[in-house]
Amino acid sequence: MKGYLQSMETMGLVDGPGTRTIFFLQGCPLRCAYCHNPDAISTRGGEEITPERVLQVARRYRSYYGQEGGITFSGGEPLLQGEFLHKSLELLKKEGYNTCIDTSGFGSPALLPKILPLVDTLIIDVKAFSSESFTHLTMTDGFNGYLNFLANLERNGFRGQVWARHVMVPGYTDNEQSMRAFIHILRPIIHRVDRIEILPYHTAGVGKYRKLGMPYRLEGVEPMDKERAKELEIYANKIFSEELQKERREAQRRNHEKFKILHDRAVISEQEQAEMLSSLRNLPLLSEVAEEDVDAVLNEVVLSNFKAGDYVFRTGDAPDLMYLIVEGQMKIFYNTIDGEEQIFYIYRDGDFVGGLNLLVQSPYRYVGQALTDCKIVAIPKATFDRYFYDSSIILRSVLTKSFERIRWAEELIQRLATSNASMKTAGLLLKLVKRIGVETDEGIRLELSMNREELGNYSGLRRETITRKLGQFKDLGYIELIGNKVIIIKDLEALEGYVL
Numbered sequence: 001m002k003g004y005l006q007s008m009e010t011m012g013l014v015d016g017p018g019t020r021t022i023f024f025l026q027g028c029p030l031r032c033a034y035c036h037n038p039d040a041i042s043t044r045g046g047e048e049i050t051p052e053r054v055l056q057v058a059r060r061y062r063s064y065y066g067q068e069g070g071i072t073f074s075g076g077e078p079l080l081q082g083e084f085l086h087k088s089l090e091l092l093k094k095e096g097y098n099t100c101i102d103t104s105g106f107g108s109p110a111l112l113p114k115i116l117p118l119v120d121t122l123i124i125d126v127k128a129f130s131s132e133s134f135t136h137l138t139m140t141d142g143f144n145g146y147l148n149f150l151a152n153l154e155r156n157g158f159r160g161q162v163w164a165r166h167v168m169v170p171g172y173t174d175n176e177q178s179m180r181a182f183i184h185i186l187r188p189i190i191h192r193v194d195r196i197e198i199l200p201y202h203t204a205g206v207g208k209y210r211k212l213g214m215p216y217r218l219e220g221v222e223p224m225d226k227e228r229a230k231e232l233e234i235y236a237n238k239i240f241s242e243e244l245q246k247e248r249r250e251a252q253r254r255n256h257e258k259f260k261i262l263h264d265r266a267v268i269s270e271q272e273q274a275e276m277l278s279s280l281r282n283l284p285l286l287s288e289v290a291e292e293d294v295d296a297v298l299n300e301v302v303l304s305n306f307k308a309g310d311y312v313f314r315t316g317d318a319p320d321l322m323y324l325i326v327e328g329q330m331k332i333f334y335n336t337i338d339g340e341e342q343i344f345y346i347y348r349d350g351d352f353v354g355g356l357n358l359l360v361q362s363p364y365r366y367v368g369q370a371l372t373d374c375k376i377v378a379i380p381k382a383t384f385d386r387y388f389y390d391s392s393i394i395l396r397s398v399l400t401k402s403f404e405r406i407r408w409a410e411e412l413i414q415r416l417a418t419s420n421a422s423m424k425t426a427g428l429l430l431k432l433v434k435r436i437g438v439e440t441d442e443g444i445r446l447e448l449s450m451n452r453e454e455l456g457n458y459s460g461l462r463r464e465t466i467t468r469k470l471g472q473f474k475d476l477g478y479i480e481l482i483g484n485k486v487i488i489i490k491d492l493e494a495l496e497g498y499v500l
């Protein structure tokens with residue numbers, strides 16, 4: 001495993017917290033007009049370096065790092081050497097080093113879930129605030145990919161702090177409107193942002209362009225006035241702090257609303273309550289709770305009826321409730337940056353969701369919405385901590401569920417990336433067979449709680465495509481369609497043939 005290094009700085013003080021060793025990696029997919037390291041852009045060249053060598057250097061300078069300092073990977077674009085970066089971070093983290101990457105967010109998305117959990121500080125370079133100016137400035141068409149990178153940071157396991165930076169070029173973004181746009185872009189991760197910095201454009205790198213015989217696209221643009229840049233940095237920080245407060249108030253409001261919804265939907269009929277509690281008593285979940293505590297647990301949980309279409313929880317909800325589905329079906333999904341709904345799981349009777357969130361105190365990442373009328377039990381965190389935290393059944397179930405979810409997500413990624421529409425449709429039908437299929441004389445019966453659009457969202461296809469594919473499977477005699485809500489699988493083997 002090798003990486004390519006452009007240069008190294010051993011006592012850096014600005015690229016991350018404390019004193020740091022900075023590895024500037026070779027290669028960058030962008031072409032920023034103001035780049036003062038044009039020699040770091042080419043993906044060719046650079047000095048070979050191994051992750052083990054990175055670790056050796058870190059060990060040598062460890063005594064200078066103190067409490068806060070550590071290792072920074074900058075560039076170029078460090079994410080471009082994703083495998084090397086991952087391996088280096090892994091070695092460094094094993095020995096407890098503080099890590100930082102300075103990035104514009106361009107690298108293989110598949111490696112982000114491996115890399116981001118190992119990063120303590122992410123320095124994010126926000127180049128521009130609209131697609132047009134991004135393309136103009138960087139000569140690449142990656143603004144949406146960049147927004148996706150930001151929006152998915154937490155989904156990809158990032159738990160550290162963010163320093164957001166912007167290079168201000170006179171005549172481009174040296175105004176208050178741009179500063180508002182800057183903060184707006186950071187909204188999905190605003191609670192992780194620790195620092196907002198404006199770096200005034202300077203012309204110190206121009207000489208390098210001349211030496212390399214490269215044209216300099218900002219020829220004639222004066223350096224940014226430092227005082228004006230400072231003023232705008234203060235303004236951006238003010239807007240940031242207002243946004244942060246707004247977000248906190250919004251989170252409190254949502255939390256309040258969440259509990260209100262639960263109580264508004266609380267089951268009041270005594271008979272219904274008795275039925276739900278008796279189903280609860282039979283769940284393995286309660287089998288490790290001491291006999292004398294079972295009643296206390298049942299007193300503390302909230303029993304609610306949700307109507308089809310009701311939201312049970314949303315992305316960003318605080319980890320203060322775990323939900324158990326006693327009856328009905330719930331879909332778990334998230335909205336992609338393009339506004340599409342991507343369904344991950346369909347949960348049903350006996351399934352629970354949120355156990356891992358309570359255990360690791362991580363906010364909900366997805367949205368839970370009732371697909372059918374549902375009876376749901378909400379277990380408050382205090383109850384969970386008191387009676388279930390040490391339960392081996394809970395731990396085992398959370399682990400098993402997490403494992404199933406990881407497998408499911410891996411399969412989904414594979415399916416979305418490598419399958420054609422027939423394979424995706426067949427794969428979806430086979431999933432449904434496992435989940436809700438009932439053997440009957442006519443074949444395996446699937447009673448659907450999802451409409452065609454939701455089936456599409458579940459399988460990564462458009463509604464029209466899934467409708468067309470189901471029609472084709474019907475013509476081929478593989479399935480029978482009864483209205484919009486029932487599918488009978490006639491030829492399981494034929495469907496399996498598409499995915500094997």
Ligand code: SF4
Nearest residue numbers: 028030031032035076
């Ligand atoms: S992202 Fe950094 S290294 Fe890449 S072109 Fe822009 S300024 Fe240069």
